[in-house]
Amino acid sequence: MRPAIRAENPLEWLLLRLGLLPTPLLDGYWGMATSRALLTAIELGLFDVLRERPMTAVELAERLGTDLSGTEVLLGALNGMRYVRRRAGRYSNGREVTRWLSESGTLDLRESVLFFGDLWDVVSDLTGLVRSGNAGNLHYDGRGPDFWRRYLRGLGVFVPLAAPEIVRKARLPRGARRLLDVGGGHGLYAAGFVRRTPGLSAEVFDLPEACAVGREMVAESGVAEGVTFREGDARSEPWGEGFDAVLLFNLVHNLTPEESADAFRRAHAALRPGGVVVVLEGEHQGAEGDISITAGLNEMLFFLTSGTRVYPEATMRDWMSDAGFSGIRTRHLISMPMMVLITATR
Numbered sequence: 303m304r305p306a307i308r309a310e311n312p313l314e315w316l317l318l319r320l321g322l323l324p325t326p327l328l329d330g331y332w333g334m335a336t337s338r339a340l341l342t343a344i345e346l347g348l349f350d351v352l353r354e355r356p357m358t359a360v361e362l363a364e365r366l367g368t369d370l371s372g373t374e375v376l377l378g379a380l381n382g383m384r385y386v387r388r389r390a391g392r393y394s395n396g397r398e399v400t401r402w403l404s405e406s407g408t409l410d411l412r413e414s415v416l417f418f419g420d421l422w423d424v425v426s427d428l429t430g431l432v433r434s435g436n437a438g439n440l441h442y443d444g445r446g447p448d449f450w451r452r453y454l455r456g457l458g459v460f461v462p463l464a465a466p467e468i469v470r471k472a473r474l475p476r477g478a479r480r481l482l483d484v485g486g487g488h489g490l491y492a493a494g495f496v497r498r499t500p501g502l503s504a505e506v507f508d509l510p511e512a513c514a515v516g517r518e519m520v521a522e523s524g525v526a527e528g529v530t531f532r533e534g535d536a537r538s539e540p541w542g543e544g545f546d547a548v549l550l551f552n553l554v555h556n557l558t559p560e561e562s563a564d565a566f567r568r569a570h571a572a573l574r575p576g577g578v579v580v581v582l583e584g585e586h587q588g589a590e591g592d593i594s595i596t597a598g599l600n601e602m603l604f605f606l607t608s609g610t611r612v613y614p615e616a617t618m619r620d621w622m623s624d625a626g627f628s629g630i631r632t633r634h635l636i637s638m639p640m641m642v643l644i645t646a647t648r
């Protein structure tokens with residue numbers, strides 16, 4: 303899946319076909335400008351106000367308490383991006399907003415997009431960090447509750463979409479009773495397994511800041527019973543033992559290679575014989591040739607946010623095998639085609 307430049311008229315179409323459009327100029331400004339315009343619209347609540355009825359720029363600026371000129375240029379950018387449409391001088395939300403940025407749509411991604419705003423400074427610092435290699439890990443640098451809420455709420459948005467398929471494809475052992483979700487954060491995947499597996503209870507093991515948000519979110523989801531939280535650092539504190547399943551969902555990319563290999567050894571020790579480890583990560587073929595934009599941008603993202611990488615699937619399978627797991631299988635997800643599920647048995 304790649305973002306593409308689409309022609310808006312026959313001349314552009316022809317130049318694009320002939321490879322004569324200077325795409326670096328577009329990537330250089332448009333990438334940053336589209337990201338900022340979308341973030342600002344969500345931060346200001348612009349789409350929420352337009353949901354009431356189509357409005358002129360003057361009406362919208364009054365409702366938002368914003369400068370008219372600033373509102374007009376923002377609307378111009380959003381109209382060009384088709385997030386808003388303009389008819390007879392009035393603006394209304396486009397199809398993408400209705401579908402992806404509102405409560406009644408397919409998925410409400412507003413909180414996920416807002417979280418990207420938290421990464422703005424660190425992304426701006428890319429040149430320096432590539433030079434020095436001194437990227438920190440934002441999980442351990444004392445960020446406050448608002449950051450953690452945006453982070454985990456932004457991730458929790460995807461769970462209703464993906465959980466049914468993940469639970470089905472994870473294939474927990476028959477009669478599974480105890481599940482450990484390491485780095486489970488919002489706890490909604492754990493809750494998804496509990497909801498769909500009679501007799502199962504789950505323990506989410508995560509940093510204290512994450513558990514605080516997770517407890518709120520699981521309570522809101524209505525599956526509080528059967529999901530408990532344990533605060534701790536999974537790199538150094540014991541995981542417990544005798545579990546039927548261990549989930550490592552989007553955790554490994556926050557760990558160094560040494561910590562990742564150790565996490566698989568800890569998962570193995572925490573499982574009963576016949577128990578399963580289930581890993582959810584961004585797809586990364588890790589071949590010698592070109593990689594996908596998902597893999598490439600994820601590599602950069604986790605370097606920026608955690609000082610780490612997203613690891614190729616083959617590397618993770620090696621770590622699992624070295625830890626003693628067998629029956630290692632990679633499964634692709636239809637509900638989240640950019641992610642893979644890797645399962646294995648102790």
Ligand SMILES: C[S@@+](CC[C@H](N)C(=O)[O-])C[C@H]1O[C@@H](n2cnc3c(N)ncnc32)[C@H](O)[C@@H]1O
Nearest residue numbers: 441457485486487508509512535536537551552
């Ligand atoms: C990207 S989030 C994934 C949350 C959830 N598992 C999901 O897939 O949506 C990574 C989670 O790992 C947790 N985490 C990072 N380092 C950790 C550590 N050393 N010990 C325990 N949890 C950790 C974070 O707090 C966060 O909740």
